[in-house]
Amino acid sequence: METVTDKTNISCKLGILSRPDGSAILSEGNTTVIAGIYGPVEVKLQKLLIDKASVECHYRPKSGLPGVEDRLYESIIRNICETSFYASLHPRTAILVTIQELQNSGQLISCAINAACLACLNAGIDMKFMFSAVTCYMNFEDDLYLHCASGKETKAMFVFVFDSTEKRIIASHTKGSFTKEQFEEAVELSKEGCEDRFTYYKKVLES
Amino acid sequence: MSQxxxxxxxxxxxDVKSLRGVTILGPGLRQNEDQPNTLCVTQPGKLCIKMPNVYWIEGNRNRYIPQKGDLVVGVVVKKSGNTLKVDIGSAEHAALSMLSFEGATKKQKPDVQVGDVVYAKLLNAHREMESELVCIDSYYKAGPLGLLSNDGFLMNISLTLTxxxxxxxxxxxxxLGKKFCYEIVVGVNESSLDEVMRSSAGRVHSTITKGVMRPASLHTQEPTSCLFRLPLDLSPSQISSKYSSVPRSPAGGR
Structure with missing residues (x-):
């Protein structure tokens, strides 16, 4: 499959790994991750759920073993995947999401979430909706922007995850200090960014 | 059929069409609970409609989801008492009774070993339960079903190729049949294809090397129960170029 590059500086390739059921390599700017999906597969007895598939996420950092922050990423991605999957269609099975970080130059969470979504689409997992994450930054002059300009100090960082049907927020993750108005402004700005992602997804999958 | x-x-x-209030949904579609008479797509792919009332999505799912009545190719992974556990590529191994082979009785069971390849039909496939395979039809006849010969190749192919x-x-x-005589078994479990060659000795030669099979085991040498499995999804043109062989485990040899 061809590498598809977008005007928003995203590029992606689907199905690059042969072992998983679905995989995607995604780079946003200089941040790059690989996501692989296995599912529905056999589940360990202790994680077995009788009414739905259990979703597991494994996040591997660039080097070394996963730490506390990586566990946070895992739980964020797992929660998002759980809401978007039709897990009740495959009871007593597991869906495994594996994320491998290749390069981190900011906006790592949103890149990992987007890669997970594309890998799920590649694997053909039953989903209620697609999701896309957008990272929004605020500098000390209180300007909001979507692309991380390197070297500039940021006062706050917002990560919003939207669904594809009604563009509702399904997850948000923030860092730094900001006012309520600035938060709402960031939501609006991110919403515009997520529209681009969804059109990009469609372009990638159709190619 | 319109795509x-x-x-x-x-x-x-x-605007979903129905016939006498019935709409048939295939994979990738669910009834939308929020609005009546609408469907919700759950998988990426091409929307296919067969008039008047059949809808499905043609996507590229990789993992097999068992469906009742499917003809599948599976590998026996476990033998316990009267039941065999067969790997058909789904989340769970399927059960195959030793008595569901043609002519099998309690005293006279078929000679099945772990590692053998079977062509079977899914008698039962429910998501809440273990799926069940049989190697006979409703007249207790085997037909094409049953144990497959060891002198063949097993390949995993994509659903589209199947x-x-x-x-x-x-x-x-x-x-291919015009060039040499062969038997082929294609299971719909998305990734299993079993090619069973009848030793037609010298008649199979270089033309095959560019085609589907490897020539070495086909003519001069005896095919010593070789079973090859390809992990990749291949189109016919790719098969020869990407072919890699994995000898089958000694446990399965006869």
Whole structure:
């Protein structure tokens, strides 16, 4: 499959790994991750759920073993995947999401979430909706922007995850200090960014 | 059958046609509970409609989901008492009773070893339960079902290729048949294809090397129960270029 590059500086390739059921390599700017999906597969007895598939996420950092922050990423991605999957269609099975970080130059969470979504689409997992994450930054002059300009100090960082049907927020993750108005402004700005992602997804999958 | 646009999960299909209040849904579609008479797409792929009331999505799912009545190719992984556990590529191993082979009785069971390949039909496939295989039809006859010969190749192929091979219009198998005699078994569990060669000795030669099979085991040397499995999804043109062989485990040898 061809590498598809977008005007928003995203590029992606689907199905690059042969072992998983679905995989995607995604780079946003200089941040790059690989996501692989296995599912529905056999589940360990202790994680077995009788009414739905259990979703597991494994996040591997660039080097070394996963730490506390990586566990946070895992739980964020797992929660998002759980809401978007039709897990009740495959009871007593597991869906495994594996994320491998290749390069981190900011906006790592949103890149990992987007890669997970594309890998799920590649694997053909039953989903209620697609999701896309957008990272929004605020500098000390209180300007909001979507692309991380390197070297500039940021006062706050917002990560919003939207669904594809009604563009509702399904997850948000923030860092730094900001006012309520600035938060709402960031939501609006991110919403515009997520529209681009969804059109990009469609372009990638159709190619 | 009409094929229309490419759809993604979350897409809503409106104005769904039905025949006497019945609409038949295939994979990738769910009834939308929020609005009546609409469908919700759950998988990316091409939306296919067969008039008057059949809808499905033609996507590229990789993992097999068992469906009742499917003909599948599986590998025996465990033998316990009267039941065999067969790996058909789904989340759970399927059960195959030793008594569901043609002519099998409690005293006279078929000689099945772990590692053997069987062609079977899914008698039962429910998501809440273990799926069940049989190697006989409702008249207790085997037909094409049953144990497959060890002198063959097992390959994993994509679902699209399976459908192409099973299509009666497809010239590939007929063209191959003109060159040499062979048997092929295609299971719809998305990734299993078993090619069983009848030793037709010298008649199979270089023409095959560019085709589907490796020549070495086909003529001069005896095919010493070789079973090859390809992990990749391949189109016929790719098979020869990407072919890699994995000898089968000694446990399965006879």
């Amino acid at each position: 229309s646009e490419f759809v993604l999960p979350g897409h809503i299909i409106k 459908h192409k091979l099973l299509d009666i219009q497809n010239p590939l198998l007929r063209t």
